[in-house]
Amino acid sequence: MAVSNEMAPDEPSTATVDGVVTAVRDGIMQGRYAPGQRLPEADLVSLYQASRGAVRTALAQLESEGIVLRERNRGARVRPISLDEAVEITEARAVVEGLCAAKAAQRITAEEKKSLRALGDELRVAVDEGDVMAYTRVNQEVHRAVRDISRHETAGVMLDRLRTQSVRYHYTVALLPGRPAVGMREHVEVIESVCSGDADRAEQTMRAHLLSVVDALQQLDANLHQW
Amino acid sequence: MAVSNEMAPDEPSTATVDGVVTAVRDGIMQGRYAPGQRLPEADLVSLYQASRGAVRTALAQLESEGIVLRERNRGARVRPISLDEAVEITEARAVVEGLCAAKAAQRITAEEKKSLRALGDELRVAVDEGDVMAYTRVNQEVHRAVRDISRHETAGVMLDRLRTQSVRYHYTVALLPGRPAVGMREHVEVIESVCSGDADRAEQTMRAHLLSVVDALQQLDANLHQW
DNA sequence: GGCAACCAGATTGTTAACAATCTTGGTTAC
DNA sequence: GTAACCAAGATTGTTAACAATCTGGTTGCC
Secondary structure: OOOOOOOOOOOOOOOOHHHHHHHHHHHHHOOOOOOOOEOOHHHHHHHHOOOHHHHHHHHHHHHHOOOEEEEOOOEEEEOOOOHHHHHHHHHHHHHHHHHHHHHHHHHOOHHHHHHHHHHHHHHHHHHHOOOHHHHHHHHHHHHHHHHHHHOOHHHHHHHHHHHHHHHHHHHHHHOOOOHHHHHHHHHHHHHHHHHHOOHHHHHHHHHHHHHHHHHHHHHHHHHHHHO | OOOOOOOOOOOOOOOOHHHHHHHHHHHHHOOOOOOOOEOOHHHHHHHHOOOHHHHHHHHHHHHHOOOEEEEOOOEEEEOOOOHHHHHHHHHHHHHHHHHHHHHHHHHOOHHHHHHHHHHHHHHHHHHHOOOHHHHHHHHHHHHHHHHHHHOOHHHHHHHHHHHHHHHHHHHHHHOOOOHHHHHHHHHHHHHHHHHHOOHHHHHHHHHHHHHHHHHHHHHHHHHHHHO
16 A cells, blocks of 8 residues: 555545545645655545545546646556756746735735734744744745735635645755745845835845745755755 | 537537547637536536546536536536636736746747747738737737747646636737737737847736736726726 | 566446435415 | 425436456466
């Protein structure tokens, strides 16, 4: 069995098709399912107590989300994302989140400004205390907040897809020396420009931030080739 | 029956799941299936000679592509796209195709420059002759060419999804008075800037072009409210 | 020893029947 | 005349059995 209970000891009982989708998706995003790992239907059936039809539908959906690969008569497996692809995904995020930042700057309310700035403070604390886990979490919350404030439905669903494909690298980037400090500075700039209402500057700072993540990814790539 | 043979007299025989997906998708994009029209599984089965399982899988995939809406125990229907949504989609296209244009400017080869400029000439001819059909077709070919030249897989997939959702409005926009002339001028600028190798200018011109489409859409909206 | 054909087990693809849910039309009570 | 109700038909959701395909190891032959 490719998927044993020891490897993914979660969500033990009852599941519909959506249940299986979220369970497997979370499993992939949290790294419990490794890239390239096989996902036999029978295993998922017994793991999540779902019917085979439900599992099958769920796998089809995950394939269309781009995080699962299926080959005819050969089953499904976790789709490996190369570093090149992670770069592409981040480039795409740069322009789409840039759009969100611009819209957010135009549409942000007083209340939203308060809670957005509060996230900036949380970020400072996390970096000061060297808490990488908290940094990564608040990091994502900032991006999520800008996405929500923008009220741009289309961009929102696009970002959901991109994020689920690339989260695996987020942890890796955050572990680069000095990265949290740089990322924090950039996020504060994004927050300030969005709150200022300057759409152009908000777009620029968000893009610059994500292009700096692209640089970090390529640096990671260089480090790997060095070994 | 919501889907009669008279309304969609195409693809009469044999179909796998992919066959049904492309058939229905094309039907929606070409306007043979109207927005909101119901798509009962039984009808699709007899129309395309596919098994019900295949039809069911196809509908699930089309739902995830955002062009079909499904409600539990109430079946599937063609998802209506509002004008507001079309605006959002075009805004998203503006930034993603802007990215493609920038990458294309950096990566374009001598051969590709020739065929891209040839498309520009075709566009001039179509506008001179007042051939709206040809204009719309070449129009899409230009965007497709830039997308291909950019060699940006991730952006390409995103654009495929956005395009299938919004094609319905392309014809409408092209029918606005003076629109083909404006669009032609903008496309020529895009082509020239991409061929010049100036990534920033290529991105700017592509964005400007699609934002002008947004304006055209909103003008369309105003016309509708006037009636 | 190496190679090719082959066989058994595992895994996925397909189909058909059954169950659950919704819609529609008519009927009845008020 | 209207509104609530109910039953029949239509439509989708679920399950289980069967068929097709692939994988890995084994056997026989050169």
